[in-house]
Amino acid sequence: MNLFRSEEHVNRWLDGRPPGDTLPVARLCDLAHAWWGDRIDPAWRPHTLTQNQAILDRLGLVGEFWRVA
Amino acid sequence: MDESDIALRNLTYELFVAEGRAPTASAIAAASSFAMSVAEVAGGWRRLADAHALVLADDGGLRMLNPFSAVPTRYRVHAAGRSWYGNCAWDAFGICAALHVDGLIETTCVDCDDPIAVHVRDRRPDDDSLVFHCLVPAAHWWDDIGFT
Numbered sequence: 454m455n456l457f458r459s460e461e462h463v464n465r466w467l468d469g470r471p472p473g474d475t476l477p478v479a480r481l482c483d484l485a486h487a488w489w490g491d492r493i494d495p496a497w498r499p500h501t502l503t504q505n506q507a508i509l510d511r512l513g514l515v516g517e518f519w520r521v522a
Numbered sequence: 523m524d525e526s527d528i529a530l531r532n533l534t535y536e537l538f539v540a541e542g543r544a545p546t547a548s549a550i551a552a553a554s555s556f557a558m559s560v561a562e563v564a565g566g567w568r569r570l571a572d573a574h575a576l577v578l579a580d581d582g583g584l585r586m587l588n589p590f591s592a593v594p595t596r597y598r599v600h601a602a603g604r605s606w607y608g609n610c611a612w613d614a615f616g617i618c619a620a621l622h623v624d625g626l627i628e629t630t631c632v633d634c635d636d637p638i639a640v641h642v643r644d645r646r647p648d649d650d651s652l653v654f655h656c657l658v659p660a661a662h663w664w665d666d667i668g669f670t
Binding site: 482 | 615
């Protein structure tokens with residue numbers, strides 16, 4: 454799960470390997486806030502797979518690649 | 523995950539955030555108001571690792587307290603007057619998210635090694651040209667979390 458200068462850099466780094474999914478950094482930032490925003494809250498409780506899937510779905514990260522289970 | 527393990531988990535995060543580095547089991551035992559021994563801390567961490575609430579190193583110490591990394595990585599995050607390492611790009615942004623503060627992420631492009639410095643202000647990155655690549659499908663993230 455890495456940052457790149459551009460999609461061209463991703464493709465060069467993959468060097469023919471099957472790609473995963475590439476997102477604009479702004480979308481990654483949204484994802485990070487949705488996923489980690491409650492992490493140090495003393496009231497934190499473990500996320501269920503359903504809750505995690507809902508975060509991905511809400512951000513439009515859908516399809517087999519983004520199915521958590 | 524029972525309430526005592528959640529209390530241990532919360533104290534572990536509290537010390538990691540306060541000190542900017544991973545606490546040892548001894549430090550947790552010394553700081554614990556619920557009087558845990560070092561062995562009890564280690565046992566609690568193992569249960570939390572089994573529940574994917576943290577990741578342990580081979581020596582039983584912390585490796586990941588997601589989104590924080592206990593070991594140096596290519597993702598350095600400066601926020602709230604301290605600095606931490608993130609486990610990956612997602613976690614680097616996650617540190618700002620977890621702390622609910624602005625921050626600066628310093629890393630390099632994995633392809634070309636060019637330095638990248640991106641500020642997060644009001645939950646937005648200041649360089650929209652960058653992209654994030656996730657190589658491993660979500661269902662397999664925990665197969666090898668270090669690689670993911």
